[in-house]
Amino acid sequence: MDPHFHDISIALYRQESETGPTLLVHTYSSIEGAQQRIETLSATMATIGAMQQVEGAACQLRFSCGARHQLASRRLFLEACKLPPEGTSQPRPLSIFDKKSSANVTVSSLGNGVYQLSTDGDSEAASRRCSAITGGLAKLGEMESVEDGENRIAFSCGHAHDELTGLLLVRALNVRSTLREQEMAAARGQLAAPSAQKQ
Amino acid sequence: MTSRQRVMAALRREAVDRTPVCNPTSVATVELMDLVRAPFPDANRNPEMMARLAATSYTELGFDSVMPVFSIIQESSALGCKMQWEQKDNWPTVRMREPIWVEPDDIKIPPDFLTHPDMKCVLDAIKILRKEYGNEVAIIGKTMGPWTLGYHCFGVEPFLLMSLDDPGKTKLCLDRMKEATVQFGLAQIEAGADALTLPDHATGDLVSGEYYKRYLLDLHIELAERLPAALILHICGKTLDRMDYIAQTGMAAFHYDSKNLPSEAMSIVGNRISLVGNINNPETLFSKGPETVREEVYRNLESGVHLVGPECAIPLQTSIENLKEISRSVKDWHKDHSTSN
Numbered sequence: 001m002d003p004h005f006h007d008i009s010i011a012l013y014r015q016e017s018e019t020g021p022t023l024l025v026h027t028y029s030s031i032e033g034a035q036q037r038i039e040t041l042s043a044t045m046a047t048i049g050a051m052q053q054v055e056g057a058a059c060q061l062r063f064s065c066g067a068r069h070q071l072a073s074r075r076l077f078l079e080a081c082k083l084p085p086e087g088t089s090q091p092r093p094l095s096i097f098d099k100k101s102s103a104n105v106t107v108s109s110l111g112n113g114v115y116q117l118s119t120d121g122d123s124e125a126a127s128r129r130c131s132a133i134t135g136g137l138a139k140l141g142e143m144e145s146v147e148d149g150e151n152r153i154a155f156s157c158g159h160a161h162d163e164l165t166g167l168l169l170v171r172a173l174n175v176r177s178t179l180r181e182q183e184m185a186a187a188r189g190q191l192a193a194p195s196a197q198k199q
Numbered sequence: 200m201t202s203r204q205r206v207m208a209a210l211r212r213e214a215v216d217r218t219p220v221c222n223p224t225s226v227a228t229v230e231l232m233d234l235v236r237a238p239f240p241d242a243n244r245n246p247e248m249m250a251r252l253a254a255t256s257y258t259e260l261g262f263d264s265v266m267p268v269f270s271i272i273q274e275s276s277a278l279g280c281k282m283q284w285e286q287k288d289n290w291p292t293v294r295m296r297e298p299i300w301v302e303p304d305d306i307k308i309p310p311d312f313l314t315h316p317d318m319k320c321v322l323d324a325i326k327i328l329r330k331e332y333g334n335e336v337a338i339i340g341k342t343m344g345p346w347t348l349g350y351h352c353f354g355v356e357p358f359l360l361m362s363l364d365d366p367g368k369t370k371l372c373l374d375r376m377k378e379a380t381v382q383f384g385l386a387q388i389e390a391g392a393d394a395l396t397l398p399d400h401a402t403g404d405l406v407s408g409e410y411y412k413r414y415l416l417d418l419h420i421e422l423a424e425r426l427p428a429a430l431i432l433h434i435c436g437k438t439l440d441r442m443d444y445i446a447q448t449g450m451a452a453f454h455y456d457s458k459n460l461p462s463e464a465m466s467i468v469g470n471r472i473s474l475v476g477n478i479n480n481p482e483t484l485f486s487k488g489p490e491t492v493r494e495e496v497y498r499n500l501e502s503g504v505h506l507v508g509p510e511c512a513i514p515l516q517t518s519i520e521n522l523k524e525i526s527r528s529v530k531d532w533h534k535d536h537s538t539s540n
Contacts, residue, residue, distance in 0.1 A: 001229060001287060001288050007238075007286075007287055007288075008233055009228075009229035009230050009232070009233050009288075009516075011230065011518060013518070013520065014488070027233060028230045028231070028233040028234040028519070029233035029234075030233075030234075030236075031236075186485070186486075186516075188288060188289055188515075188516075189229070189288050189289055189290070189514050189515030189516045190480070190481060190485070190514045190515075191225075191270075191271075191290045191511065191512040191514075193400045193402045193435045193436070194271070194293070194295065194347055194350040194351060194355060194400050195350060195355050195400055195402050195404065195405045196402070196404065196435075
């Protein structure tokens with residue numbers, strides 16, 4: 001549900017086209033302004049996640065690599081929905097300050113979809129945090145670990161996705177809380193028998 | 200056959216042109232609410248909105264039935280329970296931590312029970328649907344069984360403890376509460392309902408098959424005798440251990456959960472009662488795609504289940520596409536089978 005526009009429901013639908021998988025941002029609401037809201041949301045996703053808008057269909061998006069990136073695109077959709085429509089959206093940087101280790105964590109693109117995480121903290125704790133954040137990022141982006149390097153992960157499509165990585169990095173700092181939030185959102189709206197309800 | 204004829208024939212286990220797609224609980228979703236501008240919680244309390252949202256089951260999803268009573272709380276609200284009406288994306292619930300009854304003598308069905316706004320809303324919605332759709336589609340109402348009312352009005356834990364400590368008192372309570380079930384059921388039949396779902400949450404996780412026999416079998420037989428419409432009993436969870444008893448109630452159908460295999464359920468009930476179900480909600484309809492929905496529909500059809508539909512009220516965030524796939528799959532399966540035969 002969209003807290004920024006009359007609580008209308010907005011969904012991301014997987015679609016197959018001749019050129020590969022696409023994602024359709026869609027609402028069944030016909031209230032005035034709903035279509036415009038959907039178009040704004042699609043444009044936001046295109047900006048902060050570097051997705052391409054399909055020509056002639058502003059609400060249909062695809063990744064340039066042609067892959068689906070299901071979990072990452074879902075996260076991108078949720079993050080885009082959270083942004084107020086009146087603001088200007090920008091892609092997130094590939095570096096972030098991690099409060100837990102009091103150090104900056106940076107992600108560097110090594111090409112072919114491979115990313116290296118590093119920290120400017122020199123303590124063992126900072127190093128452990130960097131590994132944990134790498135794991136979180138891999139989980140959120142369905143990325144694979146690369147054997148020939150510590151804290152090195154890759155998108156299976158073999159293409160760079162800097163904007164998407166920057167977006168996921170914010171959530172990778174606290175991946176458990178992100179997944180918990182996801183689970184709670186999924187549980188909402190499920191009717192439980194009275195005996196199974198939290199009273 | 201019209202949708203209504205198809206559903207009613209299947210509830211009597213008579214021949215049908217294809218298996219009906221039936222929704223004895225709820226297929227309301229936030230997308231459907233947007234589509235017809237009938238959001239929760241208003242759609243549970245305003246008859247026009249309730250009817251409009253219920254109709255989407257037939258007009259948008261291709262089901263053969265409509266069911267305007269989305270929630271399980273209308274009677275409890277009229278009985279005086281404290282309610283939490285929630286927002287568009289969540290179900291209204293009864294605050295069971297604040298029970299209204301403790302002893303059998305506390306049980307009183309208010310004189311304005313049927314005219315309470317939350318009851319009248321259901322009755323008016325059924326009348327609207329009957330007027331709008333005539334005999335095209337089966338209109339299913341819902342009246343909660345006394346076991347569920349016990350949870351709502353006494354609280355889950357106190358009611359279960361009473362059933363352990365004092366079976367006589369529990370039976371007396373059930374006997375008194377069943378009058379609410381009968382009154383609301385009769386009123387819905389009079390308003391135009393073709394069939395009634397009777398949820399009575401003696402669920403597999405808390406109540407055994409023997410418990411069902413001890414407390415509810417005779418009572419359900421009595422309800423089937425007193426309510427002159429096809430009754431569809433709904434109990435969530437694993438219920439194979441009580442399906443033989445359920446088949447003896449005289450009810451038209453049992454709406455069963457995906458925790459029970461269609462083939463096993465069918466082998467128990469045989470042709471004594473129709474089965475409705477049992478497409479999984481949280482994993483299949485909510486989280487998976489149309490391909491998985493189709494597989495589950497086929498599993499039910501291949502087992503000979505009489506009416507196909509979701510196992511329970513579907514999660515409000517379920518996609519319309521997955522729900523449409525149920526009726527598409529049923530039609531395709533019958534097409535394939537009539538060709539191969």
